[in-house]
Amino acid sequence: MIWNEHAECMEREQLIKLQGERLQAMVSRLYYNVPFYRKKLQEQGIEADDIRSVDQLKHLPLTTKQDLRDNYPFGLFAVPQSEIVRLHASSGTTGKPTVGGYTRRDLETWSEVVARSLYAAGVDHNDVVHVSYGYGLFTGGLGIHQGAQKIGATVIPASGGNTKKQLQIMHDFGSTVLACTPSYALYLAETMKEIGMDPSELKLRRGIFGAEPWTEEMRKEIEQKLHLKALDIYGLTEIIGPGVAMECEHQNGLHVFEDHFLPEILDPQTLQPVPYGEVGELVFTTITKEGMPLLRYRTRDLTSMTIEKCTCGRTMARLHKFMGRTDDMLIIRGVNVFPSQVESVLLEMSETEPHYLLLVDRVNNLDILEIQVEVNELFFSDEVRQLEALTHKIKANIESTLGISAKIKLVEPKTIERSEGKAKRVIDKRPH
Amino acid sequence: MLLQQLSLFLENKTGRLAEVTRVLSEKHINIAAFSIADTADFGILRMIVDQTDVALTALKQQGFAVHTTDVVGFVIPNQPGNLYQALEHLDSIAIEIEYLYAFAHNGDAAAVIKTNDNELVAETLNDLGYHLLKAGEQLG
Numbered sequence: 001m002i003w004n005e006h007a008e009c010m011e012r013e014q015l016i017k018l019q020g021e022r023l024q025a026m027v028s029r030l031y032y033n034v035p036f037y038r039k040k041l042q043e044q045g046i047e048a049d050d051i052r053s054v055d056q057l058k059h060l061p062l063t064t065k066q067d068l069r070d071n072y073p074f075g076l077f078a079v080p081q082s083e084i085v086r087l088h089a090s091s092g093t094t095g096k097p098t099v100g101g102y103t104r105r106d107l108e109t110w111s112e113v114v115a116r117s118l119y120a121a122g123v124d125h126n127d128v129v130h131v132s133y134g135y136g137l138f139t140g141g142l143g144i145h146q147g148a149q150k151i152g153a154t155v156i157p158a159s160g161g162n163t164k165k166q167l168q169i170m171h172d173f174g175s176t177v178l179a180c181t182p183s184y185a186l187y188l189a190e191t192m193k194e195i196g197m198d199p200s201e202l203k204l205r206r207g208i209f210g211a212e213p214w215t216e217e218m219r220k221e222i223e224q225k226l227h228l229k230a231l232d233i234y235g236l237t238e239i240i241g242p243g244v245a246m247e248c249e250h251q252n253g254l255h256v257f258e259d260h261f262l263p264e265i266l267d268p269q270t271l272q273p274v275p276y277g278e279v280g281e282l283v284f285t286t287i288t289k290e291g292m293p294l295l296r297y298r299t300r301d302l303t304s305m306t307i308e309k310c311t312c313g314r315t316m317a318r319l320h321k322f323m324g325r326t327d328d329m330l331i332i333r334g335v336n337v338f339p340s341q342v343e344s345v346l347l348e349m350s351e352t353e354p355h356y357l358l359l360v361d362r363v364n365n366l367d368i369l370e371i372q373v374e375v376n377e378l379f380f381s382d383e384v385r386q387l388e389a390l391t392h393k394i395k396a397n398i399e400s401t402l403g404i405s406a407k408i409k410l411v412e413p414k415t416i417e418r419s420e421g422k423a424k425r426v427i428d429k430r431p432h
Numbered sequence: 433m434l435l436q437q438l439s440l441f442l443e444n445k446t447g448r449l450a451e452v453t454r455v456l457s458e459k460h461i462n463i464a465a466f467s468i469a470d471t472a473d474f475g476i477l478r479m480i481v482d483q484t485d486v487a488l489t490a491l492k493q494q495g496f497a498v499h500t501t502d503v504v505g506f507v508i509p510n511q512p513g514n515l516y517q518a519l520e521h522l523d524s525i526a527i528e529i530e531y532l533y534a535f536a537h538n539g540d541a542a543a544v545i546k547t548n549d550n551e552l553v554a555e556t557l558n559d560l561g562y563h564l565l566k567a568g569e570q571l572g
Contacts, residue, residue, distance in 0.1 A: 375441055375497055382439030382476055382501045382546075383530055384469045409473050412443050413497050 003119035003151065004112070007259050008314045012307065015315065019262055020053040022287035027051045027060070030293060033078040036071055037061075037295060054262065057285065058273060062296045065098065068238065072096045076292050079103055084291055089137040090237040100139065100237040101291040107146065109288055110240050113257045114147020117246035120255065120312070121206050121231045123177050125152030128203075130170055132180035132188075133211070134160040139241030140211055144179045147243060153177070160184070163191045170202055177206045182214040182222060182230070186354070187418050189225035199227040208233050210242055213301075213322040213340050217347030218354060219251075234319065238297055239284050245319055250311050253318030260288045263317055264296065265305050268326050279304045281326055282319065300326040330360060330426065332367045335404045339425040342371060345397045351379040351390055355416045362430040369406040371398065377413050433554040433564050435505040436484045437544065440477040441497035444470070452477065452491065459483075459490045465544055467533035478533070480505065480544060484567065501546065504554045505565030508534075508541045515543070521560060527553055537565075 002008050010018070030037035031048040040061040041047070051060065068076065073096075077084065085104050089097040102110065123129065129148040133140025141159055148155045156173055158166050160180075167188065169175070178185065185207055192199065204226055210233035222230045234254050235242035244261050245254035256263045262285040267274050274280040282299045286292075302323040309315055324338035331337070339358060346352045353374040361368045373394060381387055387410060394408045417424065442448045449468075456463060465480040481487045484500060491498045508514045515534075522529070530546040542565060547553050558564055 377497050377499070380439075380441045380497045380499065382437070382478060382499075384471060384476060387441075387474065387476070388471070410441070410443075412441060412495070414495050415443070 001119045001122055001124060002313065003116040005313075008116060008255070008257075008316060010259070010315055012315055015258060016054055018259060019287060022259075023054060023057065023262065023285065024049065024051055026285070026287050026289075026293050027295070029078055029290075030295060034076055034293075036067070036076060057262065057264065057296070060285075060295055062271065062283070062298055063294050064298050065238075065300070068098055069096050073099045074101065076294070077101050078293055079290055087137075088139045088142075088237055088241065090139070097137070098237050099292070100241065102240075103290040106240070106289055106291045109260055110143060110243060111146040111150040113240065113243035113260060114143055115150040116257060117233055117243050118147055118151055118153070118177075118208070120246045120248040120314075121177075121208055122229075122249050123148075123151070123153060123206055123208075127176045127206075128154045128156065128174055129177040129179060130156045130158055130166075130173075130175035132158050132160060132166060132178065132184060133242075139235065139237050140179075140181075143235065143241035143243060144208065148177075148179075163188060164195060167192060167195070167197060167202075170204070171197070174203045176203050177208065178204050178226070178228065179208040179233075181211045182209040182218055183212060183418075185209055185222045185226060185230070186218070189222065190418075192225075199225065202227070204228040207231065210234055213324055213328075215340055215344040215347060216321065217344050221347060221354065234301075234322075236299060238292075238294060239286055239299075240289065244284065248310060248312040248314065252310060253306065253320050255310065255314050255316045255318055256305075258316045260286065262287055263305060263319070265303070266298075268302070274304075276306055277304055279323055302326060302329075328426070330358070330428065332360060332369050333404055335402065337369070337402050337404065341401050342398065343425075345394070345401050346373060349394065349397065351376055352394065353413065355418070356425065357416050358426045360426070360428045360430055367430065369404065370409055371406050372409045372411045372416060374413050374416055375410050433504075433558060433566070434502040434550055435480065435544065435565050436500045436567050437503045437546075438477075438479045438481060438484060438487055438491070439499055439501045440479070440491065442468075442475045442477055444473055444475060449477070451494070452496065455490050455494050455496075456481065456487055459486055461487045461490075464537075465533065465535035465542070467531075467544075469531065478531075478544075480535075480565075502550050503544050503546045504550050504557065505542060505544050506557050507537055507563040507565065508543055510540045515541070518543070518557070518562065521556060522547070522553060525552065525556055 028048045084101045086102040088100040135141030207228045207230040219230045232247045235244040245256040264283040265280040268281040282301045304320045307317045324340050347354045355374045357372040359370040391408045462482045467478045469476045528548045532545045534543045
């Protein structure tokens, strides 16, 4: 199903022309309304109406998270505060939160892209959409809510937490769509098992999961445990919230709503664009945003992109599976390590649970990686050598995937902290 | 003819063993035999108790990784050389022992043994006249 066929299936030639026009208008708005950007543009010798096509994008200055912090809270707004109708903020794992300011039209754009996302997942007005993303400053809850409302679905604003109650509501209200983080979806499945609820007692058929990177293996596990089709939604507060890109039912990459968000993939070191298909840092330019438009914002998410037309008919660029974030990336003994790699190793093994914790430390100037892994209750053996064999097997699999050795420590089931929001996977104790 | 043993995965953390015994004590479960296999990071606790099912449920509810394992329990008369004799018999039928632990039983000794073929071991010992311990039997 396609919500806005005109936009989503536009010929690429026409799309590029539209993007060019919108980019031109955006750069002009920034030049006249945001002192920070005017200064940056002038430094590069760019005037308000110099930019006329997307080809010139690479000459424009980049924006980083630090720029957002330096201009906290409202320094990058391009409209007077009287035109801002909503504020959101992301938690900000370190330092100040990241702010998003929306005009009335921005909220409409946001609902539009979430509506497109839900249609792409095969969700329509007949569905009951259970939103377990947190409601509040976090964009997840309200973002999905507005889009689900726009397509006329029945929305349950469950928000996060109180898991057993949520399951009961899902059961009693007949929820057909679950929207939450993938780790919370697994937590729900675990809780269902605990209270003896079978997935067939629920009517769930689609899952809209996002806000953290997850693997194909995790998708399979969620689909199997919750009896639904799990689809990946992508977004970030700085750009608009969830709905920047969304997977369609073919589960073959996330469609970027390119008529609003202009994507680029850059080499994180050289900051030059990489060819289609190659992994790099995802960068967005918000060509229609009014409240807080951002020029070439570095998301720190690592992925690759294709512009091949999808079987679903959409012509918009697709992002491949996210590899992690440049700031999640750990450099251990000089090797780049992503927590998602550890997760895929564990999910491929039936003997372990996909719950793990990476502990990084430095002993005698050498980086030490310890991976705590929960033993699967069913597999746990009463023989030491079998458990040691399991430890060695995990160790070997981890080493062949990460390229570095790690100490594997088996821990008791359910002792690694479960998160109802984003999962905490890494503790880095090395002195910085 | 086999006996049910409770096997528990324990991390090497303070208080875990006390926690297990607390759960069992609250359910008035008597522990007849008890053994720990330990490594640097974890231990496996093996126990023979009087109400295995009750203990299993109670421990699971407390979040322990626990399950039951089939083992062979048999009585060894309290005289020098008797354990040797029993093991000789097992050796003669080419049995490999995973582990063995012993406890006192009505003035005699009793051994719990896990092997690569528990059925055969139980049968052999039974034929030789050893008294095999059964589930529910008053132990200790």
